[in-house]
Amino acid sequence: MNSEKLDAYRRHRQEHDEKFLRMIRNPLYFRLFLLKNLPAAFIAGCRVKEVNAHTCSITVPYRWLTQNPFRSTYFAVLSMAAEMSSGVLALMMTYNARPSVSMLVTHLEADFLKKATGLTTFTCSDGKAMNETVEQAILTGEAKTYTATATGRSETGEVEAIFKIEWSFKARL
Secondary structure (H helix, E strand, C coil): CHHHHHHHHHHHHHHHHHHHHHHHHCHHHHHHHHHHHCHHHHHHCCEEEEECCCCEEEEECCCHHHECCCCCECHHHHHHHHHHHHHHHHHHHHCCCCCCEEEEEEEEEEEECCCCCCCEEEEECCHHHHHHHHHHHHHHCCCEEEEEEEEEECCCCCEEEEEEEEEEEEECC
16 A cells, blocks of 8 residues: 555656756745745845755855854854755655655754855755655655755865754655
8 A cells, every 4th residue: 555655656756846846946936935934044045056856055155144253154054054955855855745745854963164154055965865765754654764964065165064964754644
């Protein structure tokens, strides 16, 4: 029975992934989404740089609204952009999914390697493995976790921060 639900989920993904990606890639739609659902990310200036079925890159600028007293980007702003780079992938996999799948961040770890003093780009390339975890959650009917890695780089390519974000997925069967 759960294998039928998995097949339905895969068919749904084939039909809806491109629609979802078009919406996320549209700057106006993405900003309206942020304004409605994540106003702090809207105010911070988070933007989608690149997104496909396997990778998502989110940028966040260093500016007055995102700074800390040490003249760098505040760690919470960096955390938000890092989570969003993996979260867009997770959202794509659960967007109007049949069967419905819930998602939740359950753990976060971060290593800050360099001060973020300009535009920081967080990239998560874990889409394939994350999708396999979602499919296992549908197949087993149990919650499954996946720890995604989001790497933040400066405009010159230097690694500024590495985040590990644990996502929990559970099919609502």
